[in-house]
Amino acid sequence: MTKINTKSFLFKFALLSISMLLMAAPNIAAAIPLMSKTFTGQSASAIETISTIPNLGIIAGIFISSILVNFLGQKKTVIFGLIVALIFGITPVFSNNYYVVIISRLLLGVGIGLFNSLAISMISDFYGGDELSTMMGFQSSVSSLGSSILSFLVGYLIAFGWHATFIIYAIALPIMIIFGVVIPNVENKSVKHEKSVHQKVNLPVILISVMTFFIYAFFMVVTVKLADLLTYKNMGTGSQAATILGVFTLVSMAIGFVYGFIHKLLKQYTLVVGFSLMAVGFAILSRAASIANVTIGVVIVGLGFALVIPFIYTIINTIAPKGSENLASSVMLIFTNVGVFISPTLINYLSGLMGSQQPDMNMRVAAYGFGFLLLIAIFTLIYQKVVQGGKYFVRKG
Structure with a gap:
């Protein structure tokens, strides 16, 4: 069998490329006002659901993926998910029927969910140690980059009507091609272990997943409510809010690329620093009186978010029982998507x-x-230092 060169740029690019779609579901939110003029018989909340319902599909897709991967393998499951995302992602381009649009959005989420956990767990299959942390930082950056690129595309395409904005999901086609050509159809050590060992989750996985639920439930405020904040305080427009959020994704992307170095420097204090930045950033936003204040607050939130997410993604694979990394990632991503979906209500x-x-x-x-x-996070560090003798997130089970 040909040896896999996991250190090559092309291999890393192909492996990370599927992460470009992970945050793509809500990118068409800017088109909601235009959709309301088409779907006049629907309530405002029903139209807004077009933006959020993919998260329910993602949860379903994650469950299906955990079963499907045992029959198709990881590579074919990812490709199947990309095909589903491509077909149903662009379906609204051709329809004025609300129910066709809402169902296609749900199925788009299912497609993304099929490879959502694999986008994370496959990285831990090929990398370890500091290189794993670096790759998780890259994964976060690519996810942010994808969201940023698609947001800019929506800003351009919206001039042609809301149907055109859904063309952004055609990006699944080139991603599918490069992933299919470069990533080998091999059974790596993680998959072999999963076949011989019944997958399970332990208490640390559950606790991290619950924490991830609250991280995203609180974090989504900046995405959902920023435009409302600017208009409520007469500081700006929805268009300016979109631009500021574009800056946010670029900041997150930049930090992600140097996350490996930052993690080496901060080690177990990475989460503490990340949460501190996000708390300060949101505090600034709550008192902001100008566009400059808002931009500063959003950038600080972005810095914290870029530290927290790759740290969480790395830890979940470290603390999961041996051979259950994919299940652990799936559980965490289910909590993530529930957090995103329920955020406005909570x-x-x-x-x-x-x-x-x-x-x-x-x-x-x-x-x-x-x-x-x-x-x-602080109390956890103290407990681990005093009670566990400084051991930090050791795999158990």
Whole structure:
């Protein structure tokens, strides 16, 4: 069998390319106002669901993937997911029927879900140690890069109508080609182990997954509510909010590329620093009085997010029982997508308890949320240092 050159740029590019679609589902949100003019018989919440319903499909796809991979293998499962994402991603280009659009969006999510966990777990199959941390940083950057590129494309295509914005999902075709050509159809050590060992999750995997749920539930405030914040405080427009969010993704991407170096420097304190930055960033947003303040707040949130996510993705594969890395990634991603989907409801509920559901209060709730997660991270470090003798996230089970 030909030896795999996992250190080549082409191999890494092909392996990471599927991550470009992981954050692509909500990229068409800017077209929602135009869709409301077409789907006049639907409520505002029903039309907004077009943007969020792929997350439910992703959850279903993750479940299906964990079964399908045993029959097709990892490579064919990824390719099948890309085919599904391609077909149903572009379906709304050709339809004015609300139900066709909403069902195709759900199935787009299923397609993305089929390779969502594999985009993470396959990295740990080919890399380890510091190189794994570096690759996870790259994975986060590529995911942000994909979101940024597609957002800019939507900004251009929206001039031709909301149907045209769904053309962005055609990017699945070149990704499918390069992944299919470069990534070998091999049975690596992780897959072999999965066939001989019943996959399971342990308590650390569950706890990290629950934490990921809250990370995304609080984080999505900046994506969903930024335009509302600018208009509510008369600081800017939705278009300016989109530009600022574009800066956010570029910052996250840049940090992701140097994440390996940062992780070597911060080690177990990476999560503490990340949560601190996100809490500060959201606090600035909650009190922002100008576009400059908003931009600074968003950039700081982006810095923290770029540290937290690759750290979480690396740790989940480290603490999972041997041979259960794919299942652990799947469980975490299910919690992630539930967090994304439920974020508006949860944040509005918590904001209401604090006396207001306005966007500045939403930002304050997110700041408090990351402050709470920061305390948990600090207490965890103290516990591991005092009780476990400094051992940090050791694989068990």
